[in-house]
Amino acid sequence: MKLGKKKSSTLRINSVSPSVNLALNIFFSVYCLMCIAPLVLIFMVSITDQTSLAINGYSFFPSKISFDAYKYLFSDLGKLFRSYGITIFTCVVGTFFCVLFTMLYAYPISRKSFKYRNFFSFFIFFTMLFQGGLVPWYILYTKYLRLQNNLIALIMPAVMNAFYVLVTKTFFSINIPDSVLEAARIDGASEFRIFWQIVIPMSTPVIATIALFSSLNYWNDWYLCLLYINDPKYYNLQYSMYQALRSLQFLTSSLASASGNVSSSLANVPGETLRMAMAILGIGPIVFAYPFFQRYFIKGLTIGAVKG
Amino acid sequence: MPESVNITPDANVVAETAPNKKPIWKRSKFLKELSTNKALFLMMLPPFLLIFVNYYLPMFGVIIAFKNFNYVDGFLRSPWAGLQNFRFLFMSDAAWRITRNTILYNLAFIALGLIFALLFALALNELTSRLAAKFYQSVIFLPYFLSWVVVAYLVLAFLDPNGFYNKTLTKILHLPTVDWYASPQYWPFILVIVNLWKNVGYGIVIYTSGIAGIDPEYYEAAVLDGATKLQQIRYITIPFLVPFMIVTTIINLGNIFRSDFGLFYQVPMQQGLLAPTTEVLDTYIYKALIMTGDLGMSSAAGLYQSVVGFFTVLFANWAVSKISPENRIF
Numbered sequence: 056m057k058l059g060k061k062k063s064s065t066l067r068i069n070s071v072s073p074s075v076n077l078a079l080n081i082f083f084s085v086y087c088l089m090c091i092a093p094l095v096l097i098f099m100v101s102i103t104d105q106t107s108l109a110i111n112g113y114s115f116f117p118s119k120i121s122f123d124a125y126k127y128l129f130s131d132l133g134k135l136f137r138s139y140g141i142t143i144f145t146c147v148v149g150t151f152f153c154v155l156f157t158m159l160y161a162y163p164i165s166r167k168s169f170k171y172r173n174f175f176s177f178f179i180f181f182t183m184l185f186q187g188g189l190v191p192w193y194i195l196y197t198k199y200l201r202l203q204n205n206l207i208a209l210i211m212p213a214v215m216n217a218f219y220v221l222v223t224k225t226f227f228s229i230n231i232p233d234s235v236l237e238a239a240r241i242d243g244a245s246e247f248r249i250f251w252q253i254v255i256p257m258s259t260p261v262i263a264t265i266a267l268f269s270s271l272n273y274w275n276d277w278y279l280c281l282l283y284i285n286d287p288k289y290y291n292l293q294y295s296m297y298q299a300l301r302s303l304q305f306l307t308s309s310l311a312s313a314s315g316n317v318s319s320s321l322a323n324v325p326g327e328t329l330r331m332a333m334a335i336l337g338i339g340p341i342v343f344a345y346p347f348f349q350r351y352f353i354k355g356l357t358i359g360a361v362k363g
Numbered sequence: 364m365p366e367s368v369n370i371t372p373d374a375n376v377v378a379e380t381a382p383n384k385k386p387i388w389k390r391s392k393f394l395k396e397l398s399t400n401k402a403l404f405l406m407m408l409p410p411f412l413l414i415f416v417n418y419y420l421p422m423f424g425v426i427i428a429f430k431n432f433n434y435v436d437g438f439l440r441s442p443w444a445g446l447q448n449f450r451f452l453f454m455s456d457a458a459w460r461i462t463r464n465t466i467l468y469n470l471a472f473i474a475l476g477l478i479f480a481l482l483f484a485l486a487l488n489e490l491t492s493r494l495a496a497k498f499y500q501s502v503i504f505l506p507y508f509l510s511w512v513v514v515a516y517l518v519l520a521f522l523d524p525n526g527f528y529n530k531t532l533t534k535i536l537h538l539p540t541v542d543w544y545a546s547p548q549y550w551p552f553i554l555v556i557v558n559l560w561k562n563v564g565y566g567i568v569i570y571t572s573g574i575a576g577i578d579p580e581y582y583e584a585a586v587l588d589g590a591t592k593l594q595q596i597r598y599i600t601i602p603f604l605v606p607f608m609i610v611t612t613i614i615n616l617g618n619i620f621r622s623d624f625g626l627f628y629q630v631p632m633q634q635g636l637l638a639p640t641t642e643v644l645d646t647y648i649y650k651a652l653i654m655t656g657d658l659g660m661s662s663a664a665g666l667y668q669s670v671v672g673f674f675t676v677l678f679a680n681w682a683v684s685k686i687s688p689e690n691r692i693f
Contacts, residue, residue: 069586069595071489079486080495087502090560093517096527100520112530113520160410163403170396175407182418185673188665189648190658191424191438192417198434200416215414246402275510278624282653297512297629300519327525334516341508349501349508356565357572 094338101125101331108328124332134295135336141206142292146273149210153269154262157219162254164220165227166236176224183217196283208283209291213272219265226261227254264355267348274341296337299330428666432658448663457647458664465643468627469619471555472562473612479559480566481604485596487567488574500571504564511625514561518553518630547640550631554641557630558623569611570604577603606687613686617679620644620672644668 071079096115100108101124103117111118128135160179164172186192202208231254239249255262280294290298397404424438431444452458483503490496506514521527522543529540543549581599590598624645631641642650644664651661 069582069592070491071592073491075489075592076491079490082486083490083495083499083503087499090502090506093520096520097516109525112525113523113527114531115527156410156413159406160414163400163407166403169400169403171393175411178411179414182414184676185422186418186669187421187423187425188662188669189645190652190662190665191421191427193652194427194432194434194438195416195420195424198437211413212417215410215417246400246406250406271508275508277510277512277629293510293512296516300512300516300632331516331520334513338509338513342505345505345508346501349504353504353568356568 094342097331097334097338101328101335103328105328121328124328127329128332128336135333137288138290138292138295141209141289142274145206145209145276145291146270149213149273150266150270152210152214153216153219154265156214157216157223157265158250158255158258158262160215161220161223161227162250165224165231167233176221179215179217179220193282203283204286204289205283206289209276209279209289210273212279213269213276216269219268223258223261223265226258231257260354263351267352267355271352292337296334299333425662425666425669427658428662432662444659448659449667452660452663452667455660457642458667460639461642461644461647461664464640465622465645466619468551468554468622468643469615471551472558473615473619475555475559476562476566476615477608477612479563480570481608483563483567484570484574485600487571488600489592500564500567503567506561507564509561511623511629514557514625515629515632518557519632522553544632544634545636547637550637550640554626554630558626561626570607573604573607574600609686610683613679613683617676618672619675620668624649 070076092115096113099115099117100113102120102122103114104119104121105123107117107119160175163169164176164179166172196202196208196212202211235253235257236249239253244252275293276291277293277297280289280291281297284290284294427438427441428448429443429445430438430441431447432438432441436442487496487500490499509517519526523529524540524542528538528543532538533540541549543553577600582595585595585599622643622645627641627643627646628649631637645668648661648664648668651657651664
């Protein structure tokens, strides 16, 4: 107690002067504003009236507010719901397999009684050092596995990740003592039972971490969709947003080059506010969930910082 | 003896030199381990197969860089082309440009990422209110969680001909309008800023956890000796973080041949005019594969990236093992 008191008083003496503290606070407030401002701008554009947007351009303070873009989006919910559905499905299924397979692979290679653990550790680790690259991978998936326009192509590539496996392996070898496993074995528990009833319940922190990393990864994925999906039925959320961005982009760049005038802009092209509304509906869930999961993410990163 | 068909050559040797009546699976070391630990093997079989298919089959597939690949004949039966694909690649001016871009961008990201993450973490650590520090850190971390598609939207909202810069900032600050998406000279700065904006939060978390690990007694002793705040940072905090900075930097340098596809593909919105300053190895490989269908070029560029990247990682690890052996990766 005495020590704690002493510590805090030293800390108070040792803190920066009020003026420096104020300056730092101002700096960080401004920087934080810069982190949020772009999101606010997008939101403001999405609720701006299309014609006033064409005249005044993008602004934080729309001169005329209109929710037409959202009304339009909500009148044609099918497409939006579908892409949400695809994203949620891949996110749930992918994260489930990611956690399960990572545990299944990491557990044996964390066991000292397993003779080939070094070989199997290296087998996954080597994938961090050397990759075959995009071209053979793409040909394998399209020509040999025939996964084009198949949801498996959106899930399978991100299930196994060397980094997750090494983090989980380290977690197992630090947090699950051999004596516990030995005791279970003497009591006659089978390996599978030990895995389900002892290892899994003891690993909730690392499971939460992997699940969080993995679901964020699936939620934000557009790359796999870009490579393997060309049927709009299977577009996920991010990829639909990308398409919305691109098709208008295509229009604007052809308009600009036709008139040869930079500032002629996309004034008359309808749907700019629509596009931004789409973006807001895509960004929304992450921003709302963020305050709840970011703490765990930071914790998870510190677990991950342990050498694999 | 039907079992002998499937056993490894190694087990055959054992069988010949030690003829006894034990069943075959007890004589081979591997099969013995397989039988004692069959549950463990069974557990790792599904993930093992997935790793094999997803990572190892493409590794064997790199031979297509030496082939005149066509989809009908596939990996194995396509005719060999020797080094022709590489000759075409390195004779084109693209090879030099994409290599230069990849390396320069990565150098900028590594240097500025380190400096900004460190400065921010140090400054956050000095704030009097812990609550405010936590809040700032959370907000700065937010962009890290946005996908590159979203970031492309955000950048567009600022830089579009009708965007915030051209319609609002130009009026307030009397700046000239700029057609950003047709002006390649600005993009090195834009991409570096965007990348910093998105990723600095991650670096801050790492450095903050490093700072949190420093024993407060060092600072107490320093205060008793009359050290100023800057002196404490200079002589206690930084030296504690130096090994960590070196290791992170070397590992990042090991990945200098790889780049974040999303940043270079999404943020410049695939504008052809911007290619000279925004095209990197990964986007080049993608474009050659999907858009122009030039499998020879793209597979050659892919193998070039994989092999050089492999050696830079090995070299980086060797360097780490010399400087601080406990931090080497393998």
